[in-house]
Amino acid sequence: MIKVEIDKDQCIGCGSCSSMVPDVFELVDVDGSMKAQVKEGVDLEKNKEAIISARDACAPQAIIVDGEVEEDEGGDEVLGEKSQAL
Numbered sequence: 360m361i362k363v364e365i366d367k368d369q370c371i372g373c374g375s376c377s378s379m380v381p382d383v384f385e386l387v388d389v390d391g392s393m394k395a396q397v398k399e400g401v402d403l404e405k406n407k408e409a410i411i412s413a414r415d416a417c418a419p420q421a422i423i424v425d426g427e428v429e430e431d432e433g434g435d436e437v438l439g440e441k442s443q444a445l
C-alpha cells in the first residue's frame with residue numbers, strides 16, 4: 360500500500376499533477392493560493408505508476424510517495440525504507 364502526501368509549503372500550485380493524474384490530484388484554494396491535494400477515496404495502488412510520474416515531474420518535489428514496492432533481481436518485493444530513514 361502506498362501513501363501519498365502533498366507538502367503544501369513546497370507546492371506552487373502549478374497544476375501539473377492534477378492535469379497528469381486528475382483521478383488522484385486536485386487543486387484547492389488554501390488561504391488564497393492554489394495547492395494540490397490528494398482526492399479522498401482514491402485507489403492509490405491502481406494509479407501508482409501515474410502518481411510516481413507526477414511526483415517525478417513536480418519541480419519543487421512537493422509530492423511525497425511512501426511505501427513504493429520495488430522488485431529486486433530475485434523478484435521479491437522490497438518495501439521502500441524512505442519513511443524510516445527520515
Ligand code: SF4
Nearest residue numbers: 370371373374376417
Ligand atoms: S505538480 Fe507539484 S507544485 Fe505543481 S500543483 Fe502538483 S504538487 Fe503542487
